[in-house]
Amino acid sequence: xxxxxxxxxxxxxxxxxxxxxxxxxxxxxxxxxxxxxxxxxxxxxxxxxxxxxxxxxxxxxxxxxxxxxxxxxxxxxxxxxxxxxxxxxxxxxxxxxxxxxxxxxxxxxxxxxxxxxxxxxxxxxxxxxxxxxxxxxxxxxxxxxxxxxxxxxxxxxxxxxxxxxxxxxxxxxxxxxxxxxxxxxxxxxxxxx
Numbered sequence: 358x359x360x361x362x363x364x365x366x367x368x369x370x371x372x373x374x375x376x377x378x379x380x381x382x383x384x385x386x387x388x389x390x391x392x393x394x395x396x397x398x399x400x401x402x403x404x405x406x407x408x409x410x411x412x413x414x415x416x417x418x419x420x421x422x423x424x425x426x427x428x429x430x431x432x433x434x435x436x437x438x439x440x441x442x443x444x445x446x447x448x449x450x451x452x453x454x455x456x457x458x459x460x461x462x463x464x465x466x467x468x469x470x471x472x473x474x475x476x477x478x479x480x481x482x483x484x485x486x487x488x489x490x491x492x493x494x495x496x497x498x499x500x501x502x503x504x505x506x507x508x509x510x511x512x513x514x515x516x517x518x519x520x521x522x523x524x525x526x527x528x529x530x531x532x533x534x535x536x537x538x539x540x541x542x543x544x545x546x547x548x549x550x
Contacts, residue, residue, distance in 0.1 A: 358422075358478055358479065358481075358482040359422065360414075360422055360423070360424045361421065361422065361423045361424070362423075362424055363396075363415075363423045363424065363425055364424070364425060364426070364427070365399060365400060365409075365411060365425050365426060366400065367402065367407050367408045367409065368425070368426055368427065368430060370406055370407045370408050371406075371408055371426060371430040371431055371432060371433075372430065372431045373429055373430060373431075374429060374430070374431055374440065375429070376428055376429060376486070376487055376488075377488065377489055378440065378441055378489070379428065379441055379442065379443060379487050379489060379490055380441050380442075380489045380490055380491050380492060381438065381441055381442040381443070381490075381491075381492045381493070381494065382442065382443050382445060382480065382483065382490065382492070382493045382494070382535065383434060383435050383438065383442050383443070383444050383445070383493075383494055383495070383496055383499060384445055384447070384476075384493065384494070384495050384496065384519075384520045384524065384529075385412055385434065385435075385444055385445065385446045385447065385495075385496045385519050385520060386446065386447045386448075386449035386451045386464075386496075386519040386520045386521060386524070387415070387446050387447065387448050387449060387451070388449070388450065388451030388452055388453050388456060388519060389448070389450070389451075389453055390450060390453060391448060392415060392417050392423075392448050395415060395446065395448060398410070398411075399411035399412075399425060403433075404433070408433065409433065410433045410434065411425050411426060411432055411433065411434060411444070411446075412425065412426070412432060412434045412444030412445055412446035413425065413426040413427075413428065413430075413432050413434070413443050413444050413445065414443070414444070414445045414446065414479060415445075415446045415447075415448065416445065416446070416447050416448065416472050416475050416476055416479065417448045417472070418448055418449075418469050418471070418472050419469075419471055419472070420469075420471035420472055420474060420475035421475070422475050422478075422479055428443065428483075428486065428487070432444055434446075434496075435496055435499050435500060436499070436500055436502075437499070438499050443483060443487075443490075445476065445479065447468060447472055447476065447520060447524075448472070449464070449466050449468060449519075449520070449521075450464065450465070450466040451464045451466070451518065451519055451521060452464060452518065455507065457504055457505075457506055457507045457514050457516075458506065458507050458508050458514075459506040459507075459508055459509055459512045459514055460508070462514055462515070462518065463522070464518070464521045464522065464523055465523075466523070467523050468520075468523060468524060468525060473525055473528060473529065476529065477528075477529060477532045477533065480493070480529070480532075480533045480535065481532075481533070484533070484534060484535065490535065491535065491536055492535060492536050492537075492538045493529075493530075493533065493535040493536070493537050493538070493539075494537065494538050494539040495519065495520050495524065495526075495539050495540075495541070496517050496519045496520065497515065497517050497518050497519055497520070497521070497539075497540075498538075498539035498540050500516060500517040501515070501517075502515075502516045502517075503515055503516060504516045526541045
């Protein structure tokens with residue numbers, strides 16, 4: 358597995374944890390146009406600790422994979438679930454640039470095969486590295502909060518929808534031993550095959 362190390366400048370300020378505490382992978386999409394824009398967002402300092410929001414890994418459309426945060430550091434990638442999880446971000450437009458516009462809630466960019474193949478390789482690598490890794494889920498399943506729509510204050514939209522309806526859960530789940538505990542789990546129960 359070729360991982361390009363691109364650690365964030367504030368990585369050493371993130372809280373340490375034992376690798377044995379990690380049991381969950383969270384799949385995200387950046388909802389941004391490219392990796393460099395995602396990096397700009399990841400580098401922003403948002404907390405008094407001098408840290409910001411980012412995943413541990415970023416997979417670009419061509420399958421190249423970067424590690425921004427070490428496994429033994431807690432990254433801020435999903436509210437209330439950071440301590441025991443690894444965040445994997447896939448570069449994808451999602452709803453960009455109108456994240457909260459009520460008529461712009463269906464993503465249109467598909468995930469390229471090269472990106473999904475790299476994700477499967479990364480999941481396999483992490484499964485070997487992390488002995489207690491058992492579960493996988495989409496960001497949308499862990500953050501189900503709603504926000505006021507940008508275009509109509511009478512409406513609300515999901516704050517997070519990633520990785521979204523175009524993410525190929527079946528392909529990913531057929532190539533991992535992890536258990537999907539999200540809303541798509543019933544479709545990939547290997548015991549029923």
